[in-house]
Amino acid sequence: MFDEDKKFDAIVIGSGISGGWAAKELCEKGLKVLVLERGRDVKHLKDYPTALKNPWDFKYGGRMSREYLLKNPLITKTYAVNQSTTHFFIEDEDHPYIQKKPFDWIRGYQVGGRSLTWGRACQRWSNYEFEAPAKHGYGIKWPIDYKDIAPWYSHVENFIGVCGNKDGVEAMPDGEFLPPFDFNCVEKHLSDKISEHYPDRYMVQGRWAQLTEPKKIHLDQGRGKCLARNLCMRGCPYGGYFSSVSSTLPWAAETGNLTIRPHSVVHSILYDNETGKASGVKVIDSNSGEETIFNARIIFVNASALNTNLILLNSRSQRFPNGLGNDNGLLGKHICFHIYRANASAAIDGFEDKYYYGRNPTDTILANFRNLGKKDKDFFGGYTTFCGAYRASTTGVPDGEPQLGANFKHALSEPGEWRVYMYMQGETIPKITNQVYLSPDKKDKWGIPLLVTDVAYDENDEKMIEDFLQESREMLQKAGCKDIVTADNKQSPGLDIHEMGGARMGKDPKTSLLNQWNQLHLCKNVFVTDGACMTSTGNQSPSILYMALTARAAGYAAEEFKKGNL
Amino acid sequence: MDRREALKITSIFLGGTIIGSGYFISGCALDEASGEFLSEAEIHFLNEVGETILPETKRSPGAKAANVGAFMHTFVRDCYSPEEQEIFKAGIEKLNHRAKAAYSANFIDVQPEQKFKLLVKIDQEAEKANLHYFTMFKQLSILGYFTSRPGATQALRYNPVPGEFIGCIPYQEGDKAFAGRV
Numbered sequence: 001m002f003d004e005d006k007k008f009d010a011i012v013i014g015s016g017i018s019g020g021w022a023a024k025e026l027c028e029k030g031l032k033v034l035v036l037e038r039g040r041d042v043k044h045l046k047d048y049p050t051a052l053k054n055p056w057d058f059k060y061g062g063r064m065s066r067e068y069l070l071k072n073p074l075i076t077k078t079y080a081v082n083q084s085t086t087h088f089f090i091e092d093e094d095h096p097y098i099q100k101k102p103f104d105w106i107r108g109y110q111v112g113g114r115s116l117t118w119g120r121a122c123q124r125w126s127n128y129e130f131e132a133p134a135k136h137g138y139g140i141k142w143p144i145d146y147k148d149i150a151p152w153y154s155h156v157e158n159f160i161g162v163c164g165n166k167d168g169v170e171a172m173p174d175g176e177f178l179p180p181f182d183f184n185c186v187e188k189h190l191s192d193k194i195s196e197h198y199p200d201r202y203m204v205q206g207r208w209a210q211l212t213e214p215k216k217i218h219l220d221q222g223r224g225k226c227l228a229r230n231l232c233m234r235g236c237p238y239g240g241y242f243s244s245v246s247s248t249l250p251w252a253a254e255t256g257n258l259t260i261r262p263h264s265v266v267h268s269i270l271y272d273n274e275t276g277k278a279s280g281v282k283v284i285d286s287n288s289g290e291e292t293i294f295n296a297r298i299i300f301v302n303a304s305a306l307n308t309n310l311i312l313l314n315s316r317s318q319r320f321p322n323g324l325g326n327d328n329g330l331l332g333k334h335i336c337f338h339i340y341r342a343n344a345s346a347a348i349d350g351f352e353d354k355y356y357y358g359r360n361p362t363d364t365i366l367a368n369f370r371n372l373g374k375k376d377k378d379f380f381g382g383y384t385t386f387c388g389a390y391r392a393s394t395t396g397v398p399d400g401e402p403q404l405g406a407n408f409k410h411a412l413s414e415p416g417e418w419r420v421y422m423y424m425q426g427e428t429i430p431k432i433t434n435q436v437y438l439s440p441d442k443k444d445k446w447g448i449p450l451l452v453t454d455v456a457y458d459e460n461d462e463k464m465i466e467d468f469l470q471e472s473r474e475m476l477q478k479a480g481c482k483d484i485v486t487a488d489n490k491q492s493p494g495l496d497i498h499e500m501g502g503a504r505m506g507k508d509p510k511t512s513l514l515n516q517w518n519q520l521h522l523c524k525n526v527f528v529t530d531g532a533c534m535t536s537t538g539n540q541s542p543s544i545l546y547m548a549l550t551a552r553a554a555g556y557a558a559e560e561f562k563k564g565n566l
Numbered sequence: 567m568d569r570r571e572a573l574k575i576t577s578i579f580l581g582g583t584i585i586g587s588g589y590f591i592s593g594c595a596l597d598e599a600s601g602e603f604l605s606e607a608e609i610h611f612l613n614e615v616g617e618t619i620l621p622e623t624k625r626s627p628g629a630k631a632a633n634v635g636a637f638m639h640t641f642v643r644d645c646y647s648p649e650e651q652e653i654f655k656a657g658i659e660k661l662n663h664r665a666k667a668a669y670s671a672n673f674i675d676v677q678p679e680q681k682f683k684l685l686v687k688i689d690q691e692a693e694k695a696n697l698h699y700f701t702m703f704k705q706l707s708i709l710g711y712f713t714s715r716p717g718a719t720q721a722l723r724y725n726p727v728p729g730e731f732i733g734c735i736p737y738q739e740g741d742k743a744f745a746g747r748v
Contacts, residue, residue, distance in 0.1 A: 054726060055713040055745065061637070063715065065644040066586065182733025228731040230746075233605065355737035358728035359746055391743070402686040406618040412708065413626065413721040415743040 002261055008034040009561065010298035011281050013266050016113025018530040018546040019302035020244025022251075025554035026298070027257040031561065034294055035249075036264040036283060038303075039109030042088075042116070043244045044222070046236030050084040058083045077495055078106045080117050085233045088116050095452055098439055103453035104494035111262055112245035113304065114497070116234045120209040120241055121541035122162045123365065123384065124153050124173045128372050129427075129538035135146045136371070137198060138380040138429045138460075139536045143507045143516035146173070154546035159545070160242035161218050163226075164207030164364070171382075172202075172367040172540070178212045181362045182203035185354040186389035186418045193479035194366065201369045201475075203387060208360030209242040209544075220249050228358035241361070248415070255446055264288050265446050269299055269315040269526060277525045277566075278315075278324070284446045297566050298525050298557050302550070305531030306335075306436055309502035310451045312513075312528070313438050325520035328510055331503055335455050336432045336537045338498040339383070339426030342465045343487045345474035346481035348389070355391060355415060363388050366475075368423070368539045369466065379463035380540045381427030385472065391415035420481055424468040427539045428493075429460050430501055455493050498542055500534035518553040526566045529553050551562065585702055586645035603643040603651075608658055609635035612650070614674045616707040618681045628723040629711045637710030638703070650697070657699020696700065719743040 009031040012022045019035060026033045041047070048119040055062070062082050074092045081089050090107045097105055108114045117236075127146035133139025152174070157176040182194060183191060191203040199207035210226040211218050218224075224245055231243045239246040252258040263286040270293065272279040273433050280295035301308045309332050315324035323331045394416035396403045434456065440447035469486045474485045491537025506512025509521035514533050520526045529550035531542060559565045604612075616629030642654050647675075665673040669680050676684070685700070692698035711717040718724040724745035 053725075054715070054724075056715045057719050058713070059640050059708040061641070061647055063586070063641070063645055063709075067644070068645065181731055184733040187733070216690075228728040229726065245711075353737050355733050355741070356731070356733050357744075358725075358731035360731045360733075390646070393743070400683075403689055404685055405682055406621055406623045408623060409628075409721065410621065411618040412620075413742050414740070415737070504653050524665075 002259070006032075006034075006259065008259070008294065008296045010034070010300065011036060011296040012300040012302055013281065013292055014113060014302035014307070014530065015111045015242060015249060015260065015305060016304060016530070017115035017118060017301065018112070019300070020115060020248035020303055020549045021550040022254040022300040022529060022549045022554050023258055025551050026246040026300075026558060027255040029555070029558035031256065031298070031558060032257050033252065033259070035258065035260045036266055036281065036294070037111045037113075037260060038265045038286060039111065039262060040495050041260070041262040042235075042245050043252060044235075044239070045237060048237060049087060050234045051231070051237045053084065053234075059482060060218045060436050064331070069519075074104060075106060077104055077491075078497065079431075079495075080106075080233055084148065084231070085117060088233070088235075088437040096444065097173055098442065098450050098452040100452050100454040101164040101456045102492040103116065103391075103455045104492045105453065105499070106497045107304070111249070111260060112243050116235055116245060116545075117244040118243075118543055120232065120361070120543060121365070121386070122157070122160075122164075122175075122207045122544040124175055124207050125149070125538045125545060126171050126173055129536070129540070131381075132357045132371065132381065133213040133430070134507040136256075136375050136380055140504070140508070140511050142254050142506050142535045143512075147543070149548050149552065152158070152552040153538045153544065155551055156360050156544060156547045159217060160216065160224075160247060161211040162207055162544070163210050165205045167202060167204040168203045169204065171369070171372055172204075172365070173251055175207070177207065178215075181208070181210070181212065181360050183364065184356045184360075184389055185351050185488070186348060186420060187387075189348075189362050190210055190387065190389065190479050191364070191419060192477055197368070199477045201366060203364055203366045206365055208362040210361055211240055213561045221251055223247065226361065228360065230359035230361040232361055235460050244525050245526040250460050265448070266303065266311050266342045267291070267314065267446070267448055268311060269301070271315065271317040271319055271324060271523065273317070273319055275397060276523070278523055284448075285348035286446070289446070298520060299527070300550075300554070300557075301327060301526060301528045301532070302530045303540070305451070305499045305502060305534075306451060308528055308532040309335075310438070310448070312503060314449060320322040320522075322525065325513055325522040326387070327522060328513075329515055330432075330511070330550045333432045333435045334501045334504055335362045335436055335453075335499065336428045336430045336501045336534070337455070338496040338539075339424060339428060339461050339464060340496040340512045340543075341424070341484065341491055342472075343421065343423035343486065344469070344476060345422075346421055346476045346484040347416050348479070348481045351418050361386075363561065376493075377463075377465065379460045380429055381460070381464065381537075383424045383426035383464060383468055384467070384539045384541075385422050385424055387420070389420045392417055392419045420476060420479070422472045424465070425473075425496075425498075425539060425541065426461070426468065427537050430459065430536055431506065436502060453494070457493060498531070498537070500531040500555060503528050503532040504535045506535060517556045518549060527553050527557055585649070585650055585697065585705060586641065597646055602639075604639045604655075609639050611635070611658055611674055612638050612703065614681070615685070616711065618678070618685050619704055619707045620711050621678075627716040629707050631712035632711045632716045634707050634710035634714070637714070642702070650702070653697060653699050656704050657703065660699060661688070683742040690707050699725070712745070
């Protein structure tokens with residue numbers, strides 16, 4: 001039972017990938033921590049209802065019912081939603097928002113948040129990415145650089161378990177890796193051909209949050225080896241991949257310092273004029289509708305980038321009429337994301353006598369090769385390319401033969417041709433015109449203003465997509481592929497599920513909301529360490545950077561707390 | 567790796583999109599009160615169609631053993647639009663007409679080789695048509711069969727817990743594919 005009278009040193013808003021880390025680090029440092037989660041509770045193992053289901057246990061062969069699709073045109077756009085994962089995603093009508101321009105906001109409201117269903121790619125940023133925005137003039141200077149965050153990357157990698165190879169690629173620094181997943185034979189071929197034709201391009205094994213060879217620290221978390229099922233998004237019964245639910249939250253709970261309160265929708269953060277600090281958090285119980293205020297000396301906001309913006313914007317007081325810490329009016333601005341629009345696929349001859357065993361949960365990665373240190377293209381930023389190869393399903397027998405019957409069935413029972421794919425993850429430019437703000441009149445069922453998204457692609461994005469389409473085609477040609485198809489799916493921003501910014505970090509309070517420790521410049525006991533803090537997007541998958549920033553900020557917060565500064 | 571599934575679904579090499587996975591044109595919802603969508607006899611009929619497309623062989627059971635008729639029933643009822651449902655249902659009648667015209671009997675009563683011959687012909691017609699009932703029968707037979715227990719475990723090699731990933735193993739023609747990719 002939740003004890004309403006319990007006192008807390010710190011409140012963490014959100015239990016996803018960064019909130020879990022805030023909880024773990026603060027609890028380990030001896031602080032009493034309350035984690036507020038707007039969704040229901042999810043417990044490791046117990047709440048993975050589909051984890052052990054077989055293909056025939058899903059009555060539509062993995063597809064969705066028409067009723068579900070009609071009810072959920074938004075959430076079913078993501079690749080991650082299917083019959084086996086719907087319980088980890090919201091339903092559209094429960095959580096409205098206003099799209100001034102098309103923006104697909106994909107959410108998962110439960111303990112663990114989207115860490116249950118994340119993509120799990122864990123490449124480090126290089127210093128190129130930290131430096132580029134200020135150096136090339138498309139953003140402000142990050143208040144930290146690679147050497148500030150590198151030890152925290154190590155700290156996180158060691159705990160969550162990241163597989164990968166030490167490749168010595170400058171654009172994608174090495175980390176503390178468990179053994180990588182194998183290349184299959186076509187991936188090896190592709191990697192070799194790319195090296196041969198492009199001495200400055202590196203296609204390497206994925207760096208992924210999978211326990212290929214668990215160490216004591218992972219076994220101590222109750223997690224075990226990744227068994228190559230590639231059904232991660234259902235929740236892993238072996239703890240083979242990292243999520244808050246399998247790792248940081250139970251670890252924090254072990255300290256005896258953690259309280260998690262599900263069904264707690266945060267309305268706002270309360271500001272105390274006298275102390276000049278935030279005093280607590282106003283919460284609405286999603287079951288009873290009851291309002292409660294929780295007080296603490298430290299508040300970590302980890303509600304996921306856009307919800308963090310919403311909460312801060314809605315935290316209005318006499319001192320901060322436009323949202324907490326928002327004197328410069330930049331809160332909610334400079335929203336950015338990753339470009340996932342373009343992909344390439346092809347077939348490749350040969351290798352018919354080769355196959356692979358098991359289901360690889362990782363992609364191979366072609367490190368960014370654009371605008372490294374100097375701007376060498378007509379666009380800013382770079383892109384990471386995820387790639388891989390697999391044997392496709394056979395779809396029939398040779399033309400002219402009957403496409404049904406015994407031979408047809410046997411053909412379909414055998415692996416088909418080798419297919420190769422590439423897809424981009426591109427940097428976007430933080431712009432003041434890409435923004436979120438509160439609806440002046442529309443509210444949700446708890447009386448909280450709806451968020452308006454006003455975010456779109458720009459010319460830089462289009463140029464980068466063009467470059468990817470051209471380069472991916474050329475690389476596949478040089479690797480000896482055939483039937484190459486490149487495509488721009490024109491998907492809306494948001495569907496990348498990498499929303500970032502709105503409360504960016506920076507040295508100058510005039511141009512940023514957060515300092516180098518992720519504290520609000522103007523309200524020092526509030527820390528924002530989820531995607532909202534991002535000064536720029538880089539081209540790497542962001543989650544591990546959020547985790548590293550969170551651990552770093554939480555360490556600082558705990559020290560300051562003990563010194564009596566917070 | 568998971569994101570690539572999205573690429574695969576839109577890939578033209580998968581023989582096109584599965585009918586019923588879109589949600590165009592809203593029509594009247596199916597009247598649940600009118601009882602089951604298809605009769606037992608119709609499900610039996612669909613199993614016979616499925617068995618002709620994917621027959622039992624020495625190597626593996628056929629579509630009937632996987633009860634693809636029942637799978638089609640559920641899928642068409644819950645995933646198809648009313649327009650698609652109409653085409654599907656009318657297809658049962660149409661196929662019987664074709665059987666009668668060719669062999670003076672209902673489809674299920676004609677000889678297996680006659681069924682095969684007839685469906686090969688209709689399959690070729692369906693290739694050229696837009697939203698043909700036989701495309702529906704065939705797609706759902708394949709999807710239902712290869713995701714069924716007999717299909718996944720006997721026509722394919724199904725290993726729920728591979729235990730590890732080995733990047734490169736030899737393959738000999740005739741070796742079954744690993745399940746989990748449909």
